[in-house]
Each structure stands twice: as C-alpha cells, then as structure tokens.
Amino acid sequence: MIVKKYIQDFEKLGFGMFVHFGLYSVLGKGEWAKLLHSIPDEEYEALAKEFNPKPDWAEELVRTAKNAGCRYITLTTRHHDGFSLYDTCGLNDYDAPHGACGRDLVREFTDACRAQDIIPFFYHTLLDWREPSYRKDFKEYLKYLRASVEILCKNYSKIGGIWFDGMWDKPGEDWEEDVLYGMIRSYQPEAMIINNTGLSARGTLGHIELDSVTFERGKPQPLNFEGVPKYVASEMCEILADHWGYAKEDLAYRSPAQMICELAECRKYGSNMLLNVGPMGDGGLRPIDAAMLGIVGEWVRYFEEAIRTPRPAGIEITNKEEDFLLKEGNFYYLFCFRLPMRADANVAQNEEADFSDVFELPDQIKSVAWMDNGEPVEYTQEGSHVTIHTVPYCYGRNLVVRVAKITC
Structure with a gap:
C-alpha cells in the first residue's frame, strides 16, 4: 500500500475551519440562495457591487481560527454561484478584483494564514450555475474549470490542498479527473486533493489521486483498506447551525458541547474535523459563531496533545x-x-x-x-x-x- 507522508501530516492537524464566503454572504440567506430562491442572474450578480469585505477580514478570521485550535482553514474560493474570490486572470470578470472591493481576497487570505502559521486550503466548486458551458458543452467547461484551478495552484505559493465539491451534480459524466488531478500535482505535488462525496456517499473511496474521504455532517467510520492501493485520510465537515453560508435568520445553533463531542469522536476514528463558519458580507463573524469557536478553543488548549498525533x-x-x-x-x-x-x-x-x-x-x-x-x-x-x-x-x-x- 502506498503511504504518503503529506497525508499523515494532514491527519496530525486534527482540526480545521471551513469558511463559506461569497456574494451570498451579502444576502444573508445561505449559500444556495440564488438557486433555491430563484434569484434572477442580473439581480444576483449586482451583489458584486455591494460585496466589499473590510480590510482586516482575513486577519480577524485567521485569528479566530487559531484561537479555536484550528491548524488549517479551507476557504470557498468559488462556490456554485460561479463568483470567484480570486483574480481569474481574464477567464471572466465575475470575481472579487472586478467587483466593489477591487481586491484579490484569496491573496489576503493566504497572506493572513501564513502570517499566523495556519495552512491555507482552497475549496473550489466543480458544478457552476452561471458558466453556460457547464450545461451546453461539458468538455469545454472542464477546460474552464482546469484553467481556474490552475490559477489557484500556481499563483499562491504552497497550499495545503484543494477541496472539490459538486461532482455529485453530474454523476454520469466523465469529469476527466486524471487531467485535473495531474495538473494539480504538477504545481502542488504535496497538496491534499479532496473531492467531497456529499451526504449520500459518506466515506466513499474514489480516484487514486484523492488523499482523503469525506463524511459531510456524518459520524466518521473506520476505513476498510483491504485491497486498496493507497492509504487515505478522512475528514468530517460540520456546521454550527443549518447553513454553510451566512443566514441571518438561522437560529438553529448546536451547542459548543456538541461540537466538542464531535471533534473528540472524529479523533476516535483518526478523522479530522472541519468546522464551518459563514462570515457576513463584511467578512466578520456573527458574535455567536466567534463565541462558540472560543469555547471549543478552550477545550483544545486543555487537551491539544491528545488530538493531534495520537x-x-x-x-x-x-x-x-x-x-x-x-x-x-x-x-x-x-x-x-x-x-x-x-x-x-x-x-x-x-x-x-x-x-x-x-x-x-x-x-x-x-x-x-x-x-x-x-x-x-x-x-x-x-x-x-x-x-x-x-x-x-x-x-x-x-x-x-x-x-x-x-x-x-
């Protein structure tokens, strides 16, 4: 069995922060608001003229993650709405540098991570509600997707990994994974490549280049490596309330005690926990989000030795x-x-x-x-x-x- 050191190093991180941040943060109705509320393209895309995070959003976010005991942060560089937080370098102008803020938010994020010794990871959607080729010419869309991911791989120095999501939207299509993952390896040979299998296929093994299975909002389970050619890690992603992106009317918060129990249970199976926050439109967190993370951080400081390498x-x-x-x-x-x-x-x-x-x-x-x-x-x-x-x-x-x- 192939055992990669960078995968073992990932397992030792133990605890990370997931961040869903984008135009939907301005609306405050969750990250799927455009689709589920049937918001017209013109109305939704106008949010780019309002989306202008405060200058220190990234520093504050990373500081909160570090105080919570997180060793890495996975940021939504582009979600299903197709809007990018990074400079798409001419692929389109539907990105943060061409919006109201006029800044590369992924650059600000990676700079803040490195300044505080946190490892940056990039979430990137596979499906795209906006890009016409996703529906009309899938092979052409895959070229656009790879060009987008290539920008992330080559323009932001060494990253911890790429976290994909959305292949479940077209399960019968050939996503040309060999080409996509091969391109990533050419720039980032030790980046974790993770492809979320969603709520319906938790813990499912996939392509040989994938480095971790996912347990979205589900209790991790021991992995069966019988006949498997490569050792992989596992990661469970979880939310504080009922949405990944900021939803101002979502009051269905879980307790800090539940989050502590889930973090411990993840380590029982050798799985990392990726705990999500959804910043508001200005990049700041709701007070309750920051407070809950602070309580989890208190627990981590007591028992940090136990949740990293054991x-x-x-x-x-x-x-x-x-x-x-x-x-x-x-x-x-x-x-x-x-x-x-x-x-x-x-x-x-x-x-x-x-x-x-x-x-x-x-x-x-x-x-x-x-x-x-x-x-x-x-x-x-x-x-x-x-x-x-x-x-x-x-x-x-x-x-x-x-x-x-x-x-x-």
Missing part, C-alpha cells in the same frame, strides 16, 4: 461505548464522556454514573493523570486487565469530554 489504539472500552483510547509511543489517551458534576443536591443533578473505564492493555501502566490539571487518577491493573477509576467534576467545572494521559 492514533486509534484499537482497544475497546468494555463498559462504555462512547469512551475510547488513542495511542502514541508509550502513552495512551483515555477520552471520557458524560462525567457528571458532583455538588449539593440543591444546585446540581447528582446523576448516578459508572466512574470506571475497563479494558485490556498489553503494556504495564506507570501512571495516569488528568491532562487538564495534572491530578493523578486511580487505577488497578491485574495482568492486562485495567480499570481506570474516573471521578465526577468538582463544582465549578465541566469540560464535556475529559482526557486522562496513561504513561506506560
């Missing part, structure tokens, strides 16, 4: 389905879900819980300690049979998922 240990916790172990070298990391907070019965719900994790371990344990405060955790070990005696949170604390470091 890999699934392949050891079952026999008495708790959610809890799991990761391993790196002589260390195991025990992720503990649903630990309650213990306090006076008049102020806390003192639920009964099983304060132990039972499993078989081939190594001899030297010590166990909580990663967030260094306090030792009691344990017993009889041969390979191990019981870790976890405890409730004290009043004033609840970290959602707590991690104990086991030293062998």
Whole structure:
C-alpha cells in the first residue's frame, strides 16, 4: 500500500475551519440562495457591487481560527454561484478584483494564514450555475474549470490542498479527473486533493489521486483498506447551525458541547474535523459563531496533545461505548464522556454514573493523570486487565469530554 507522508501530516492537524464566503454572504440567506430562491442572474450578480469585505477580514478570521485550535482553514474560493474570490486572470470578470472591493481576497487570505502559521486550503466548486458551458458543452467547461484551478495552484505559493465539491451534480459524466488531478500535482505535488462525496456517499473511496474521504455532517467510520492501493485520510465537515453560508435568520445553533463531542469522536476514528463558519458580507463573524469557536478553543488548549498525533489504539472500552483510547509511543489517551458534576443536591443533578473505564492493555501502566490539571487518577491493573477509576467534576467545572494521559 502506498503511504504518503503529506497525508499523515494532514491527519496530525486534527482540526480545521471551513469558511463559506461569497456574494451570498451579502444576502444573508445561505449559500444556495440564488438557486433555491430563484434569484434572477442580473439581480444576483449586482451583489458584486455591494460585496466589499473590510480590510482586516482575513486577519480577524485567521485569528479566530487559531484561537479555536484550528491548524488549517479551507476557504470557498468559488462556490456554485460561479463568483470567484480570486483574480481569474481574464477567464471572466465575475470575481472579487472586478467587483466593489477591487481586491484579490484569496491573496489576503493566504497572506493572513501564513502570517499566523495556519495552512491555507482552497475549496473550489466543480458544478457552476452561471458558466453556460457547464450545461451546453461539458468538455469545454472542464477546460474552464482546469484553467481556474490552475490559477489557484500556481499563483499562491504552497497550499495545503484543494477541496472539490459538486461532482455529485453530474454523476454520469466523465469529469476527466486524471487531467485535473495531474495538473494539480504538477504545481502542488504535496497538496491534499479532496473531492467531497456529499451526504449520500459518506466515506466513499474514489480516484487514486484523492488523499482523503469525506463524511459531510456524518459520524466518521473506520476505513476498510483491504485491497486498496493507497492509504487515505478522512475528514468530517460540520456546521454550527443549518447553513454553510451566512443566514441571518438561522437560529438553529448546536451547542459548543456538541461540537466538542464531535471533534473528540472524529479523533476516535483518526478523522479530522472541519468546522464551518459563514462570515457576513463584511467578512466578520456573527458574535455567536466567534463565541462558540472560543469555547471549543478552550477545550483544545486543555487537551491539544491528545488530538493531534495520537492514533486509534484499537482497544475497546468494555463498559462504555462512547469512551475510547488513542495511542502514541508509550502513552495512551483515555477520552471520557458524560462525567457528571458532583455538588449539593440543591444546585446540581447528582446523576448516578459508572466512574470506571475497563479494558485490556498489553503494556504495564506507570501512571495516569488528568491532562487538564495534572491530578493523578486511580487505577488497578491485574495482568492486562485495567480499570481506570474516573471521578465526577468538582463544582465549578465541566469540560464535556475529559482526557486522562496513561504513561506506560
């Protein structure tokens, strides 16, 4: 099996930010607004005269991502509406440099990423609602698509990868993937090439040049590599509410606790988590988006060591389905879900819980300690049979998922 180092390096990033940003951000009705609200072309394209992000949008966005614990950001350089945030160099004038802002927003994004040690990734749509050749002359459209992606590959120095989306719109067509991916490799030999398989085909393997499978808004699963010629990573993308792009009337937010649980669950299967935000038209985030990311970042700072390089240990916790172990070298990391907070019965719900994790371990344990405060955790070990005696949170604390470091 082919195992590429850059794919393994991608897995060690663990946590990234997805950013859906474009003309639809001005409308505030979600990234599919043009199609689903049947907005006429002329009316929608006039939004380019209003789309003018504030000068420091990229710096603020990257700072927020870094504070959340993200190591990379995937930006929608062109979404299905066909509008590009980058200079299309004459392919058309339906891009940010020819709009109200008169700037290459992808350049601003990559500059901000590199200034703050964040790896830039580029999302690029495969389908196109605006480009006539997509409907009338598909082979000609593929030339336009490749020319667009080539600009991204050669004009912005080294990038982390290209994230495609939309092949599901024409499943029976020949997308000439060999040519597209070969062109990317000629400019960016170590870029991750990812092609989203959508909601209906999560975790599906594809072309040999693809480097990761996707689990769009779905729990990752272990990958079966039997007979597969190349090792690939996996990534789960998730949204904070019900839209990828900014929707001002979307109040259906998930909780920060749910996002923390999902991040931990991704690492259980060795999968990265790509958590989405949809900036408003000026490039700023809704206060709730920034606040939620800040809370996730607090959790990451407690347990960062556990969510980057450790890999699934392949050891079952026999008495708790959610809890799991990761391993790196002589260390195991025990992720503990649903630990309650213990306090006076008049102020806390003192639920009964099983304060132990039972499993078989081939190594001899030297010590166990909580990663967030260094306090030792009691344990017993009889041969390979191990019981870790976890405890409730004290009043004033609840970290959602707590991690104990086991030293062998």
